[in-house]
Amino acid sequence: MSSAADLLRALMRETPDFPEPGVLFRDLTPVLADGVALAALADELAAPFGDAYDVVAGLEARGFPLAAAIAARTGRGMLLVRKAGKLPGPVLSEDYGLEYGTDVLELRADLLPAGTRVLVVDDVLATGGTVAAAHRLIRAAGWTLAGTAVALELAELGGRARVDATIHAVLTV
Ligand SMILES: O=P(O)(O)OC[C@H]1O[C@H](OP(=O)(O)OP(=O)(O)O)[C@H](O)[C@@H]1O
Numbered sequence: 328m329s330s331a332a333d334l335l336r337a338l339m340r341e342t343p344d345f346p347e348p349g350v351l352f353r354d355l356t357p358v359l360a361d362g363v364a365l366a367a368l369a370d371e372l373a374a375p376f377g378d379a380y381d382v383v384a385g386l387e388a389r390g391f392p393l394a395a396a397i398a399a400r401t402g403r404g405m406l407l408v409r410k411a412g413k414l415p416g417p418v419l420s421e422d423y424g425l426e427y428g429t430d431v432l433e434l435r436a437d438l439l440p441a442g443t444r445v446l447v448v449d450d451v452l453a454t455g456g457t458v459a460a461a462h463r464l465i466r467a468a469g470w471t472l473a474g475t476a477v478a479l480e481l482a483e484l485g486g487r488a489r490v491d492a493t494i495h496a497v498l499t500v
């Protein structure tokens with residue numbers, strides 16, 4: 328049986344100069360479209376964290392299917408960390424920079440009690456701006472960061488150094 332890392336390597340697609348010149352875009356949608364690969368990836372993302380988390384937070388947009396798959400396979404709930412203006416209030420907001428621009432993430436903080444242990448999940452770690460902003464939101468909500476898991480880490484963009492927490496990457500390139 329192939330590991331999730333093998334399946335990621337085999338199925339992901341690389342597109343030069345997308346969404347802007349100079350960016351080599353790693354598209355994981357072929358992985359999401361493959362049921363065996365999606366299940367293997369969900370299990371491998373969550374494996375290091377055992378039972379040490381209560382809920383899974385997905386980062387818009389490509390973290391959503393991964394977080395939902397983990398939540399469904401482990402019987403946990405899911406939180407949506409969304410781009411600005413998509414969630415009804417009250418929300419917490421954080422600005423951040425990423426490989427191709429700047430953006431704002433928001434979180435509805437009144438859904439779960441203080442101290443809830445949150446596993447943060449996204450598809451790609453590039454500069455780390457997105458994950459770092461999600462961490463600030465989780466902490467501002469009064470929740471505990473249980474861990475962070477990404478499918479693919481782009482090591483040359485240095486995201487790990489920017490994030491003040493341990494990150495589990497299924498595949499690093
Ligand atoms: O480590 P960083 O430099 O912050 O980049 C990583 C983020 O960039 C992509 O999302 P994007 O903002 O393109 O949004 P999308 O998932 O809605 O397409 C990716 O899905 C990560 O969330």
Ligand SMILES: Nc1ncnc2[nH]cnc12
Pocket residue numbers: 350351352353354425426427451453454481
């Ligand atoms: N190069 C890249 N490919 C896919 N997602 C990304 N998010 C930030 N940089 C990315």
